[in-house]
Amino acid sequence: MAFNTTRRAMLAGSGAAVALTQAPGAHAQSTGAGGGTPPSSMPVSFTVNGTAAELELDTRVTLLDALREHLELTGTKKGCDHGQCGACTVMVNGTRINSCLSLAVQHQGDEITTIEGLGTPEDLHPMQAAFVKHDGYQCGYCTPGQICSAVATLAEIRAGIPSHVQGDITAAPVFNAAELRERMSGNICRCGAYSNIVEAITEVANSDLGAA
Amino acid sequence: MDFNQPAGTNLFDNARVIGKPTPRIDGPLKTTGTAPYAYERHDVAPDAAYGYILGAAIAKGRISAMNVAEARRAPGVVAIVAAPDVAPVGKGMGNVAPLFGGSDVAHYHQAIAVVVAETFxxxxxxxxxxxVDYDRTPGAFDLARAAPHAGAEEQDDGAGDGGDPQSQQTPKRIGDFADAFAAAPVKVDATYTTPDESHAMIEPHATIAGWDGDKLTLWTSNQMIAWSKSSMAKILGIAEENVRLDSPYIGGGFGSKLFVRADAVCAALAAKEAGRPVKIALQRPLIANNTAHRHATIQRIRLGAGRDGRITAIAHECWSGNLDGQSGEDGTAQTPVLYAGANRLVASRVTHLDLPEGNAMRAPGEAVGHLALEVAMDELAEATGMDPVALRLANEPTGEVPGKPGTRYSERNLTRCLTEGAERFGWARRNARPGAVRDGRWLVGMGVAAGYRGAPTQKSAARVRLEADGLLVVETDMTDIGTGSYTIIAQTAAETMGLPLDRVSVRLGDSAFPAAAGSGGQWGAASSTAGVYAACVALRRKIGEQLGFAADDATFADGRITAGDRSWALTDAGAQVAEDGIAFGDFQKGYDLGTYAGHFAEVAVDAFTGVTRIRRMLAVCDAGRILNPMSARSQVIGAMVMAAGGALMEELVVDTRFGLFVNHDLAGYEVPVHLDIPHQEVVFLDTVDPVSTPLKAKGVGELGICGPGAAIANAIYNATGIRVREYPLTLDKYLDQLPQVA
Incomplete structure (x- = not known):
């Protein structure tokens, strides 16, 4: 690496070096972004919606971009790429995450569920059907993230994971609108469908409880 | 079809599909992630390279040197287009600064280079x-300094009069405001400020551009296809027929995607340079400064009234700024219409600022105008000792529109909105004494505001194709930005052709289709359905000519046609195509076509911390025939959410030293989240407006943001006794004034 480089290039180069030390399987080909040599890549395999995916990826590729650009599963949305909007929410081993905040190569062996794995237009998941019934969306762009988050939220409440709005965090959390609003607040809907989204999730929660 | 007089009785008065709550027909695609948005078109451009835009790091000045050599050598780079190497592109509609090209920098984060590479x-x-090296020059970044007379006393002396009467900036006077105000026994004189705001739609501006010889296709995210097709031709200096836009799904716009933006221009230039399709999404931190925003305003309102609350003098002056010093935020837009009063003054003054360009955001003008006028009305209610609902009823105009002589209301039911809303909301339980209601640690208050938003119409066309199997395909370049266009267009076609909804297929957003009104100004729903109706009427007549009946007297229902004692299957004439549009005649100019609402809010303010929580919201809307009460309600609740954001949290913070919006991402620019929004209630009055369209419908998508913010502000005053006139109403502005906690 040249020493008369810019601070930005230095930071980018440092980032690449860190990725290398943490990824012994990486195909180390470069120490800096400006050197004209290809970036580091490494293989990664995980399952997406039950289907095995084996990819050779630039180590900088986020899980979000692996899904959208490499596997062409564009149901998971990119709203901010910075973990600020929630549009990219997917479930990894049953836990929801912002897929933009996670590098794809971190997910070796993981089981990933995206919106495409919940249902199809012909065979909607109950949460998807409830969003349609209650008009829990408008432009539709945050919607896959809202739905993945909603499915995971109900699982989190069932699993007894506490939230900020509980009076007593040692008690089992309950299903109510305040809990849903708190737990869903990482998913921004700029169209403002919140009131309907809560109704959609409540319907699914109640039918789940009824079935239990 | 020419719409030259108010609609008479027609098939929509006995509608079977229109007016019924109908889940969106695009819902299964949107909820499964299978609706394709602009950046996701692997189907049309599988070999697209990735573009990334570099934004200017100064607000004003010149690029003195740009070195792209190292970037060009970087792995995977296919092409670089540097602004200093390209002449400034032309300006399309709504563009104040050129979107690319040249060495001059007009605003912060203006696109100055685009890099194309094999991967993102x-x-x-x-x-x-x-x-990049820059020569930075000083600029005007502070509205309060650029408009030093804002709120000043001398603004009613006639200064600025005598200009172009059509200009936004020319004051409009009726009667003698100054004398009437001086003589009024009750006065309110208050100045309010609203900040710059960002549309912050969740889908970033995004485009895939591909050239086939001279022909450019843009798979993009755009609200106004026909405008933007012609703008794109102008921007690039190419023939309009060589440009195609395709925007079947749009992840929110709110005005931000009315006009061509840098993503489309840079993708087109870069694709040309790269010799292959290029896809670009504006990175989130670029959007606030690169694209447009709602302008900040300073608004002064003076109300003079009798002790009975009747307004005798009303003045609303608004100051805003923009790069061109001309196109501002006209906060006075509702003021000529809402209330009576013989002596009036409105003025909207625009000054030059070197901030990123201001432009339309949902209900431009009215959205922030209500934050001033409807709080001033609350102040007048208190000054007269009247109930805020009663004060508004006392100022209901009779006859002509008071601020627009010679203009009549086409349809106005504001008093019903307010009285029925008050009843439903439990307004009678409101304690008029501020700070008097406690619920544990919470100070509780209620507020009301009236709402008005104009309901303009725009010509709109469509093509309808009846296939041999009886499926009806509607094609129009109308867009659905979350508004529900797909569904209301399908409902309109189903109603007119007598088909069930599932026998109608709607294709939108392609400039190859007939030009529609597009999604803007709250005109989309009413205008585009009227255009689809016109096309369907043409199809009915065509079928009538084939089968030998007078289509306008026939009944189309349940897949059959009945004329007199004769009857046919709809498909008896075989496959047929028709195209037509609606054009609105000058007779509408004699009317103020508007929509009205009564907005109510209840808030609780934490007596210890000052945190404000909205407990309840209600809107009672008067907006003509509601085409789909389900999606219309969503439009209104969504607008109420955005209004809550404007009242309580949204603000692009200006760095007045360096001329940029500092909080240019979704972490720094706070918008309402789930926890900020309670259950919301919306009521639509059962009204129709025959002056508007054959369907007697008007828009609702912007009405919902006109008033709720003021209702929230008034509720905070009722809860706390503190009047903050500087939006957003964040707790730092009133925490030190909260009542003593016992």
Whole structure:
């Protein structure tokens, strides 16, 4: 690496070096972004919606971009790429995450569920059907993230994971609108469908409880 | 079809599909992630390279040197287009600064280079290697300093009069405001400020551009296809027939995607340079400064009234700024219409600012105008000792529109909105004494505001194709930005042709289709359905000519046609195509076509911390025939959410030293989240407006943001006794004034 480089290039180069030390399987080909040599890549395999995916990826590729650009599963949305909007929410081993905040190569062996794995237009998941019934969306762009988050939220409440709005965090959390609003607040809907989204999730929660 | 007089009785008065709550027909696609948005079109451009835009790091000045050599050598780089190497592109509609080209920098984060690489990561990394030197020049970044007379006493002396009467900036006077105000026994004189705001739609501006010889296709995210097709031709200096836009799904716009933006221009230039399709999404931190925003305003309102609350003098003056010093935020837009009063003054003054360009955001003008006028009305209610609902009823105009002589209301039911809303909301339980209601640690208050938003119409066309199997395909370049266009267009076609909804297929957003009104100004729903109706009427007549009946007297229902004692299957004439549009005649100019609402809010303010929580919201809307009460309600609740954001949290913070919006992402620019919004209630009055369209419908998508913010502000005053006139109403502005906690 040249020493008369810019601070930005230095930071980018440092980032690449860190990725290398943490990824012994990486195909180390470069120490800096400006050197004209290809970036580091490494293989990664995980399952997406039950289907095995084996990819050779630039180590900088986020899980979000692996899904959208490499596997062409564009149901998971990119709203901010910075973990600020929630549009990219997917479930990894049953836990929801912002897929933009996670590098794809971190997910070796993981089981990933995206919106495409919940249902199809012909065979909607109950949460998807409830969003349609209650008009829990408008432009539709945050919607896959809202739905993945909603499915995971109900699982989190069932699993007894506490939230900020509980009076007593040692008690089992309950299903109510305040809990849903708190737990869903990482998913921004700029169209403002919140009131309907809560109704959609409540319907699914109640039918789940009824079935239990 | 020419719409030259108010609609008479027609098939929509006995509608079977229109007016019924109908889940969106695009719902299964949107909820499964299978609706394709602009950046996701692997189907049309599988070999697209990735573009990444570099934004200017200064607000005003010149690029003295740009070194792209290192970036060009970076892995995967296919092409770089540097602004200093390209002549400034032309300006399309709504563009104040050129979107690309040249060495001059007009605003912060203006696009100055685009890097194309094989992957997104490579393009992003290479863009960071471009080195730019600037000559920075001073600019005007502070509205309060650029408009030093804002709120000043001398603004009613006639200064600025005598200009172009059509200009936004020319004061409009009726009667003698100054004398009437001086003589009024009760006065309110208050100045309010609203900040710059960002549309913050969740889908970033995004485009895939591909050239086939001279022909350019843009798979993009755009609200106004026909405008933007012609703008794109102008921007690039190419023939309009060589441009095609395709925007079947749009992840929110709110005005931000009315006009062509840098993503489309840079993708087109870069695709030309790269010799292959290029896809670009504006990175989130670029959007607030690169694209447009709602302008900040300073608004002064003076109300003079009798002790009975009747307004005798009303003045609303608004100051805003923009790069061109001309196109501002006209906060006075509702003031000529809402209330009576013989002596009036409105003025909207625009000054030059070197901030990023201001432009339309949902209900431009009225959205922030209500934050001033409807709080001033609350102040007048208190000054007269009247109930805020009763004060508004006392100022209901009779006859002509008071601020627009010679203009009549086409349809106005504001008093019903307010009285029925008050009843439903439990307004009678409101304690008029501020700070008097406690619920544990919470100070509780209620507020009301009236709402008005104009309901303009725009010509709109469509093509309808009846296939041999009886499926009806509607094609129009109308867009659905979350508004529900797909569904209401399908409902309109189903109603007119007598088909069930599932026998109608709607295709939108392609400039190859007939030009529609597009999604803007709250005109989309009413205008585009009227255009689809016109096309369907043409199809009915065509079928009538084939089968030998007078289509306008026939009944189309349940897949059959009945004329007199004769009857046919709809498909008896075989496959047929018709195209037509609606054009609105001058007779509408004699009317103020508007929509009205009564907005109510209840808030609780934490007596210890000052945190404000909205407990309840209600809107009672008067907006003509509601085509789909389900999606219309969503439009209104969504607008109420955005209004809550404007009242309580949204603000692009200006760095007045360097001329940029500092909080240019979704972490820094706070919008309402789930926890901020309670259950919301919306009521639509059962009204129709025959002056508007054959369907007697008007828009609702912007009405919902006109008033709720003021209702919230008034509720905070009722809860706390503190009047904050500087939006957003964040707790730092009133925490030290909260009542003593016992």
């Amino acid at each position: 990561e490579q393009a992003r990394a290479a863009a960071a290697l471009i080195r």
